[in-house]
Amino acid sequence: MSYNTQMEAARKGIITQEMESVAKKECIDVAALRDLIAQGSVVIPANINHASLEPCGIGRGLKTKINVNLGVSKDCCDFASEMEKVRLAVAMKADAIMDLSCFGKTETFRQKLVQSSPAAIGTVPVYDAVGFYDKELEDISVEEFLGVVEKHARDGVDFMTIHAGINRETGRRLKNNPRLTNVVSRGGALLFAWMEINNRENPFYEYFDDLLEICRRFDVTISLGDACRPGSIKDATDASQIQELIVLGELTKRAWEKDVQVLIEGPGHMALNEIAPNMLLEKKLCHGAPFYVLGPLVTDIAPGYDHITSAIGGAIAAANGADFLCYVTPAEHLRLPTLDDMKEGIIASRIAAHAADLAKGVPGARQWDDQMSEARRNLDWAKMFELAIDPEKARRYRAESQPEAEDSCTMCGKMCAVRNMNKVLSKVNII
Known part of the structure; x- marks a missing residue:
């Protein structure tokens, strides 16, 4: 019996090699894991072109996973040093690596990353679009945005952050409810600017079905990005954040109809007392889809120590339902992280994840x-x-x-x- 995605296989009653591998690592019954994938509560990001992948599961009942961000910028463009970070991330047992490179021709680095990494690989295609086409943001067409997504999928990327929830309605909500820190998501800000300049709908929202076809063909997990995540504790749980979350829940159901796996991305900066309610909101509004959080950072006053503010929030978030933590380093808000910054961030995130697993009673x-x-x-x-x-x-x-x-x-x-x-x-x- 044929299938395109892990979700489609699960819904057809098929147990894949990836499911068997994950079930063994998680010490759970493989049939139970298959059922969780079929209903969307667990994902296994596993692009058909990522030959070096050692698959991991993210979602309900599994160990809390951590992601490491790396990649070059215009001011720090050294792909060799980023490959050193890849080796460190793998050695320190990161479950996923996101290439957030936002300058130059990143194709060669991305392909080398996929070839060499057993960890799941994520990207944010909108970052790559400006450099790939060597165009101004406002001049990039819908077809070109989708073309970058397909290129990343062909290269073997396992999950992609797609900021499809910041549509024109979410944008109006944002403008009608001013924030202290506006939009701090880089991808979200780029798409908001594109919409405002061109007076058009977000291409990833308007052409979401075309996006799903690409993801289905290569079994790419969509990580629905939180363009309106709070960049300060003052902006947490505001109108635009909740508006976007509602849209993401609707898009989740559309993706599942096409057997495409989904992660939901979340905050951000958030006071301690708001974290647990936000985890409940996401699980309710997004139908139990796995939740991927950046932090949350529980205070805004600790530049140089945000791996700590993040670990505090991450442990609380994961203990209350978050499934996937994006690491934060001491360099957050200050510079591109060094190897030492990375190590501090990975250790802090792994401690937070394990502390949450103790609270959740995760087997082992x-x-x-x-x-x-x-x-x-x-x-x-x-x-x-x-x-x-x-x-x-x-x-x-x-x-x-x-x-x-x-x-x-x-x-x-x-x-x-x-x-x-x-x-x-x-x-x-x-x-």
Whole structure:
């Protein structure tokens, strides 16, 4: 029995190799996974042309996944250094990598990225359109926008951010309800500008069916972009954000009618108390589609530390239903991230994802923590390093400050509670 997409296969009762691989990694029943894909609650981004892919599942009941952004800009155009970031992201177990390159001819880099990365690859085609056609934004035609989408699909991109929800009506809502930070989504701002200059509807909204045909042909998962995501906590949960979310829910149903897999993208910047209600809103308005969030950043006052503000929000978001976290680095709002920035961002996001998995009771999540606690009780430093989310840093800290007693650390020395309890309970002298 033939099929074009993972969703179509699932709806026909077919269990694909990708489903088998994901079910094994997630320790769940493959038939149950197939049913979740069929109803749209789980996606497996897996372009038919991405031969090096090690598929991962994103959605209900699965481990929270993380995405790493990279790519060149006009001010920092070094594809070799971006490939170093790719290698680091893969080594640090990122589940997905988004190429957000927005300058020059990016085709060669994108193709090399797809060929070399086992992680799912995402892009934002509208970023590439200006450089690809070497045209002013307002001069790019509908056919050319769709042409870039098809080019990315042919190159093997697994999921694409498409800002189809910022249509003319959403734009009116935005203008009638002024914001502190307006539109902070780069793709959203480009399309808003294109619509305003040309006095036309968003091409990705108007020609959504043509977009779906491309995605169906290559099994590209549509990540419906949140052009109106809040760029400050003041703008969170406002009229334009909710208006766009309603449109995204409608587009989700249209995509599912064509057996195209869908992710929904979300905020953004948001105060702690608004995060859980926003997760509920998305799941309600977008019919349980997997939710992909940038942060949310829970305060606006920490440039240089936004990997922390993001991790706080990401843990709360994922514990309340978000399925996919986009990492944020300490360089957010300041510069293109370095390798060190990337590492900090990945670790912070992985901690947030795991903390949420503990709260959600994801199978296997607590076992990792229990193993670490057992190693600490036994003062088994080698095992602690092996289990650490960042073994290199843990080993370095231990090596930099050596204690007098090997079964302690320089914080407590022989007064170590764990050491002394072990000795007392085994009836051995403490000192």
